[in-house]
Amino acid sequence: MRYAEHVSELVGGTPLVRLQSVTQGLSATILAKVEYLNPGGSVKDRIALAMIEAAEESGELRPGGTIVEPTSGNTGVGIALVAQRKGYRCVFVCPDKVSQDKRDVLRAYGAEVVVTPTAVPPDHPDSYYSVSDRLVREIEGAWKPNQYANAHGPASHYASTGPEIWADTEGRLTHLVAGVGTGGTITGTGRDLHDVSEGRVVVVGADPLGSVYSGGDGRPYLVEGVGEDFWPSAYDPAVPDRIVAVSDADSFAMTRRLAREEALLVGGSCGMAVEAALRVARELEDADPAAAAQAVIVVILPDGGRGYLSKIFNDSWMRSYGFLAADEGATVADIVR
Ligand code: PMP
Numbered sequence: 460m461r462y463a464e465h466v467s468e469l470v471g472g473t474p475l476v477r478l479q480s481v482t483q484g485l486s487a488t489i490l491a492k493v494e495y496l497n498p499g500g501s502v503k504d505r506i507a508l509a510m511i512e513a514a515e516e517s518g519e520l521r522p523g524g525t526i527v528e529p530t531s532g533n534t535g536v537g538i539a540l541v542a543q544r545k546g547y548r549c550v551f552v553c554p555d556k557v558s559q560d561k562r563d564v565l566r567a568y569g570a571e572v573v574v575t576p577t578a579v580p581p582d583h584p585d586s587y588y589s590v591s592d593r594l595v596r597e598i599e600g601a602w603k604p605n606q607y608a609n610a611h612g613p614a615s616h617y618a619s620t621g622p623e624i625w626a627d628t629e630g631r632l633t634h635l636v637a638g639v640g641t642g643g644t645i646t647g648t649g650r651d652l653h654d655v656s657e658g659r660v661v662v663v664g665a666d667p668l669g670s671v672y673s674g675g676d677g678r679p680y681l682v683e684g685v686g687e688d689f690w691p692s693a694y695d696p697a698v699p700d701r702i703v704a705v706s707d708a709d710s711f712a713m714t715r716r717l718a719r720e721e722a723l724l725v726g727g728s729c730g731m732a733v734e735a736a737l738r739v740a741r742e743l744e745d746a747d748p749a750a751a752a753q754a755v756i757v758v759i760l761p762d763g764g765r766g767y768l769s770k771i772f773n774d775s776w777m778r779s780y781g782f783l784a785a786d787e788g789a790t791v792a793d794i795v796r
Contacts, residue, residue, distance in 0.1 A: 527551075
């Protein structure tokens with residue numbers, strides 16, 4: 460019989476799937492690495508496992524300990540599922556702008572969720588940062604993974620995501636494209652692929668327009684999980700060979716196409732990364748069609764689309780931001796009315 464003892468053993472080993480429809484007119488092979496097939500539904504399961512195991516080894520996290528992390532999304536789910544297996548208590552701190560659905564997901568895994576007001580400055584005692592720091596100080600045996608500064612995040616991608624891509628492409632990939640949030644994915648995966656290919660693989664970061672990685676000032680954007688208004692230490696800016704900035708409108712349009720045309724129901728940062736990958740493929744095509752036909756571009760899709768049904772996949776939400784023209788998204792309901 461072939462089975463795992465626990466879902467946390469199923470982290471990683473995600474497949475590549477070739478994009479068939481959104482790539483029309485391009486001769487490069489574009490392969491998507493489908494990270495929503497991790498047990499917690501995102502790429503963040505990888506770092507959760509690695510950060511927790513490293514903290515156990517170093518003694519920062521001891522049996523019966525409590526994990527405290529300011530996170531509202533994918534990292535929380537990854538931490539919660541690993542913590543459950545290992546018997547740790549989890550406390551997540553979320554600003555009140557985080558949707559009830561997201562808090563409910565964390566609670567469903569047995570985590571405690573502390574909600575803090577969004578409308579206070581970072582140094583206010585009730586802020587997201589102050590509350591998580593206070594919890595770490597006051598709960599005995601508390602440990603904070605701090606995904607933005609924890610070197611085991613990028614190290615987990617160096618050890619797993621990069622080697623998986625190299626093995627599955629039999630070393631034939633020419634480009635890696637990944638969105639940049641904490642920077643852990645691109646730093647670890649890109650570093651491994653640079654090392655193993657002796658610098659041949661081109662590493663491309665995808666970033667929301669307005670974020671610091673692509674030269675912005677942190678101006679707000681709506682795509683979630685990527686872009687920053689500061690430089691986290693999990694990110695090594697020396698790894699990407701270039702950064703491509705993508706607007707919310709283009710990210711969301713591509714996210715919807717991935718669901719409709721490729722049956723990949725994924726999050727907005729996936730649409731952003733695929734849009735960047737297609738731009739790279741288009742440039743190759745324009746520069747040298749024969750070389751473009753040999754290109755193998757791997758793009759990482761960090762999470763699934765179910766968490767975005769009321770936003771990216773909701774026509775009224777999209778129209779309210781001007782991402783969808785008034786006459787787009789017509790359905791049979793418009794005909795039978
Ligand atoms: N997309 C989504 C949806 C994410 O949650 C994250 C993690 N913040 C990323 C992309 C970017 O990954 P990383 O933090 O490793 O740069």
